[in-house]
Amino acid sequence: MASSTTNVVSEVWKRGIFENRVVFCTGGNGSICSVQVQALVYLKADACVVGRNVKKTELVAQRIASCRPGCKVLGIGGVDVRKVESLKNAVERCVKELGSLDFLIAGAAGNFLSPLHKLSPNAFKSVIDIDVLGSYNITKLALPHLVSSVQQNNSYSSTPAGRIIYVSATLHYTGIPLQAHASVAKAGIDALSSSVAIECYPNHVRKVSRLFSRRHLKLPRKSLH
Numbered sequence: 001m002a003s004s005t006t007n008v009v010s011e012v013w014k015r016g017i018f019e020n021r022v023v024f025c026t027g028g029n030g031s032i033c034s035v036q037v038q039a040l041v042y043l044k045a046d047a048c049v050v051g052r053n054v055k056k057t058e059l060v061a062q063r064i065a066s067c068r069p070g071c072k073v074l075g076i077g078g079v080d081v082r083k084v085e086s087l088k089n090a091v092e093r094c095v096k097e098l099g100s101l102d103f104l105i106a107g108a109a110g111n112f113l114s115p116l117h118k119l120s121p122n123a124f125k126s127v128i129d130i131d132v133l134g135s136y137n138i139t140k141l142a143l144p145h146l147v148s149s150v151q152q153n154n155s156y157s158s159t160p161a162g163r164i165i166y167v168s169a170t171l172h173y174t175g176i177p178l179q180a181h182a183s184v185a186k187a188g189i190d191a192l193s194s195s196v197a198i199e200c201y202p203n204h205v206r207k208v209s210r211l212f213s214r215r216h217l218k219l220p221r222k223s224l225h
Contacts, residue, residue, distance in 0.1 A: 018045035027108035048094035081134030101145035131185035
């Protein structure tokens, strides 16, 4: 596998803790989300990763599957999180072939560097649509399955069920040049995830936000001034 296990999973995690759980991940062929899925699969989850690029998504699924013999990892390409129908078909295939949908990683995102005066309305809208609308679309489609997962499993057991991970950032906390579009998008995801946490609490569905700071963008510090 591309990344050694020691670089992906901390030893604090109990081996097999996610056995009989299935994770569904949008943006699953990207570097951030694919490693998260790889860690879950190594800890005995099965997975479904979706993305727009068919070949890349299938290759990433194969790489993730190489981390543990006997695991099941679906790679479904041609899926645009902005289009509900393609997402719906992917969710249904995941549940049909893997048996459930216990964890959701809403990780599809669009980003690039651009000063505001050169940022077109279409480019700005694309990032908002992929990040915010995409996270909303997959959350709404996955929620019935997440609630069902909680009902079928003890929500207080050592093996959790009904969990959502949103991929956010710290860009919008103080503002950062060249990232107005991404900052607004991640602020929207934070707002969405907070509402989801409150509304879904009675059903024992929980959310977690993974925050990534400017150092994850790998920008030269001089470009930030």
